[in-house]
Amino acid sequence: MAEAITDELYATAATAKGGREGTVKSADGVIDLPLGKPGSTSNPKANPETLFAAGYASCFSGALAAVAGKEGLDVSESTVTANVHFGKTDSGFGLAVDISADIPGVDAAKAQELVEAAHQLCPYSKATRGNIEVNVSVA
Incomplete structure (x- = not known):
């Protein structure tokens, strides 16, 4: 539900x-x-996938800042990249997303913990959960 x-x-x-x-x-x-x-x-323009990637990366970055802030961590220099993949599926066409966060000054284990927590909080992650493949990682 x-x-x-x-x-x-x-x-x-x-x-x-x-x-x-x-x-x-x-x-x-x-x-x-x-x-x-x-x-x-030759003439690149925005498309639904670039707009989705921009929205997802921005939203996830906000979620990352929120979860890090609760722990007193400053992640303002972090970057989040959403790689959106568009392709054929068994039932037509679909999307998949790879989210990668680069969090300077935070050790790898803590960075992975923050990324996982952001994935639980991010509205885009909630909207896609169970609908498309989404992989999150630390850069």
Whole structure:
């Protein structure tokens, strides 16, 4: 059963037109982009996978800061990379994600503990859990 939001803190919207070769615009106008098919090197454009990777990496970075902050650790110099993979599945198409966090000044065991805790807290991780393959690691 899905976990319900009991106290909404923020809501937003985005509208796409024309699919993978169209446009996408957020309700607040912050995002207003032409879209293109993945893999174009001559005229690269954003696509659903790049937007998902950006959102997931940002959200996970926030979750990492939250769990580290509870332990009194400063991870403000950390980086999180979300590698999103798009491909064929037995039932059509799907995604997989590899999340990697580089946490300077934190030993490997503690960094792995923080990454695992962030994966439990991150809303993107919660949304994808059990739906797609997500691997988390320390860089």
